[in-house]
Amino acid sequence: MKQTIILDMMAADKGAPELVEGVKLFLARNPGEYRLVAVGKQEELQGLKGIAEIIDARDVVPMEAGARDVLRMKESSMMKAIELYETLKADAMISCGGTGAYLSAATLKLKLIPGVERAALIVPMPNAIGKITNVLDIGASNENSAEHLVQFAEMGRLFNQAVYGNKVPRVYVMANGTEDKKGSPESKKALEMLKAMNFPGLQGNIEGRESLSGIADVIVTDGFTGNVYLKTTEGVFKIMSNEIKKIFKRNLFSMIGYLFAKKGVKLMQHRWDYRTTGGSMLLGLNGVIVKAHGSSDRVAFSYAMEVGKKLAEANIVDTMKKGFANATSATTSGSTPTSTT
Amino acid sequence: MKQTIILDMMAADKGAPELVEGVKLFLARNPGEYRLVAVGKQEELQGLKGIAEIIDARDVVPMEAGARDVLRMKESSMMKAIELYETLKADAMISCGGTGAYLSAATLKLKLIPGVERAALIVPMPNAIGKITNVLDIGASNENSAEHLVQFAEMGRLFNQAVYGNKVPRVYVMANGTEDKKGSPESKKALEMLKAMNFPGLQGNIEGRESLSGIADVIVTDGFTGNVYLKTTEGVFKIMSNEIKKIFKRNLFSMIGYLFAKKGVKLMQHRWDYRTTGGSMLLGLNGVIVKAHGSSDRVAFSYAMEVGKKLAEANIVDTMKKGFANATSATTSGSTPTSTT
Structure with missing residues (x-):
């Protein structure tokens, strides 16, 4: 079609x-x-x-x-x-x-999909094994309840399935420790709820340290923490890029070294720039609403279009509607709709 | 003495x-x-x-x-x-x-200093201008009220004065945007309270992106966000260090390049390892309680001792006691005790 x-x-x-x-x-x-x-x-x-x-x-x-x-x-x-x-x-x-x-x-x-209480902004982060880790919410809200987080887990799972083709995405909750008892009051409760509903692919808590190691396909967090998280990775990345440049400017020999390593540095900088990994998306709405970064170049914009195309092909809105329609809220229903992909 | x-x-x-x-x-x-x-x-x-x-x-x-x-x-x-x-x-x-x-x-x-409702763990983070940015709380609590954050601001300010000698430390509140209206409900309220009491050195909100640029001496956040923040910087730093190694392993020429840049890489890795910047500290207790990292080497441990020495010299516990004693809580008093340094 x-x-x-x-x-x-x-x-x-x-x-x-x-x-x-x-x-x-x-x-x-x-x-x-x-x-x-x-x-x-x-x-x-x-x-x-x-x-x-x-x-x-x-x-x-x-x-x-x-x-x-x-x-x-x-x-x-x-x-x-x-x-x-x-x-x-x-x-x-x-x-x-x-x-x-x-x-x-x-x-x-x-309008929001019936049953979804909050829209979430999901972002594709490049990870250490060269794949993508989706993190949500990275800033649509500035606070979220445990119920919101559970809904984000479901939305993130369906998104990751549709765009990246993972059959059972590995889903984590962002926390201040890996043990189940760690977390904010909301994240702890969300983890309990997800466990109680046997949420598919649920792995438990994850710390910031391991978040981009490649073990996670989807990481769920509240919009405030998620926004601080995203911008912190951006800030540290930027600082490191500058530090790399400084290394090569130390003296004549290191400048010669740069001639040999230049290509690798550029490749790395490109690969780790999440702005080039395609668009983020506003999940939970009656529509495929892709947000490309303000600093997008032609490549980034083309990938943002591709994200939109894939989500439309996967009928993600219908899939979400079905899932969330089975209950007043997915958080109490334990419903786990399967993707149409 | x-x-x-x-x-x-x-x-x-x-x-x-x-x-x-x-x-x-x-x-x-x-x-x-x-x-x-x-x-x-x-x-x-x-x-x-x-x-x-x-x-x-x-x-x-x-x-x-x-x-x-x-x-x-x-x-x-x-x-x-x-x-x-x-x-x-x-x-x-x-x-x-x-x-x-x-x-x-x-x-x-x-025991806690009277008037202090929560202890906070403060960490010295190396920043882009080669100085230190103190962040607290990075994990003593897993949630905090606006009142806690205001107390953290005061504790962080006194700590930074005593250890790093900044007369009027520039204090920020971590948020999901720089405008005053941005933030979690708690961080927004904390910023309002700090403004109302004319908190010395208060600069406003800061995003993760700018957190280590060098504009901030002290950044205040809740223990959950702070812990995610700290571990995320650690994780991204580790990934970048590995990426740098990969750059040099690309081919024979880049390996030769490494010979020239090796020293700079090692220097950078050392400088950006917050574990080498001395101890963090448990603030708000009746004592100078320094926490050195579990992975401390001799240098890190010696700096942790130095942090303890400086804090004791500055009579930080007495200074905090005086400040917090002037009111049932610093959050309602508007008290801004000056450091003894």
Whole structure:
């Protein structure tokens, strides 16, 4: 079936023409028929002629815009794109816009899946064995109950199955120790609940230290801790990258050393930049709502589109709906819907 | 005045003889008169003859011991050391033992400073400008109220003044965004309270991304988030160290490159290992209770002793007592005691 994908082409740091190249990369890697609808300043989207329908939108939602700001910006590419998602019954949407605004606008327009109490932002983190560890929530909420965490576990599991093809994703709860008795009051209770419902693939608690070692496919945490976690990995990574540069600048010999190691350094920096691993996604909404990083280049944007495509193929929204419909809340039902993949 | 320092010489991964060398390093760097009391298996402490009083203790508290375990182990070096701290009215104590056991035993024996509701574990993190950022709590509690966070700010401020000599330490609250409205419910309320009391040096919220950039002297967070934070930096650092090794193993040329860069790599790895930056400390107790890392080598142990010495010199316990005595709780008093340094 032909997928309809809505593209908010604005708000990327590198500008719309860079994203235009991303769309072409996506098509080169994913042959097939798509209905692509690109929203943004039409003069910047001319490169998509013959590839996508171009919908003109004159406003751009600023990165730091709040919930109220975005809802007022009816002429913005983000709001127009979300409205098109609804009216065209589209399969996926991708935007580089600010998280807060995107979350608010999408939740208001598309609504939460019945039974889901909170949307969650899930991110693909590169790990030490060259695969992906999904972490959620990394900032849709700033506090979460144990029940939310249990719902995140289910959403994360289905996401990981659909996008990365793991049949039984290994799911962990982030905590301050690996023993079951460790954790915040909410994380401890969530682990107990997950155990009681025999949650598939549940491994127990995980510490920050092991989080990217490759043992975990999905890590569940509250939005506050998850956001601190994500930004801390980013900060330490950045510092280490600078330290590596310093190593090579120590003296003439180390500079010569750099000539030999340069390629490896660049490869490493690219591989560990989670911004290049595709989009994150707002889970729990009636829609495939992919968030590409504001600093996305063409490659990152093309992978964000690919995430959207895979999630639509996997019918992730329907799968989640079925799972969460079996009970007033998945947290009390013990329901463990299987993915359609 | 001659300081009395109690040393729990057991429980270090590298063994007591390594710590014996650490004591000698400390003395070489810090000339002066001390009463040193070393507790542990006497046959392993012979190197301290003529330097320290040796108190035999046959048991070692295991790293993973809980609160109840340690209190039963009356013949352990840790319990004996804490008792000696009390009976000798010592100035500082250092142990490499497990955090949970150490915290429980020290709190039970020495009690919290009146007005302090929770002890906090503070850690010195190396930052990008080659200085130290103190983070607390990194795991004494697994949840904290806004009032706790405000008390941590005051304890962290006094600690940073005393150990690192910053007159007005720049204090931040860890959050999921830099704006005042960002944060967990507790961290937001704590920031409000700190602002209302004109807390000296208060800078506002900080994200994980900037936490080690060097802008912060003290970062306050709850024990759960702080523990995830600390272990995440450790995990990412470890992964990056391995990645650097991989870069150099790519081919013959990069291996040659390593010969030129080796020294810089080792220097960097050492500098960024927070275990080598001295001890963390249990703040809020009636005592200078320094926690050296279980993996401490002689250098790390010598710096942990130095932290103890500096805190005792600064009369940090008295300073905290005065501050917290001015009100039923520092959180409602707005009291901002000045350090004696």
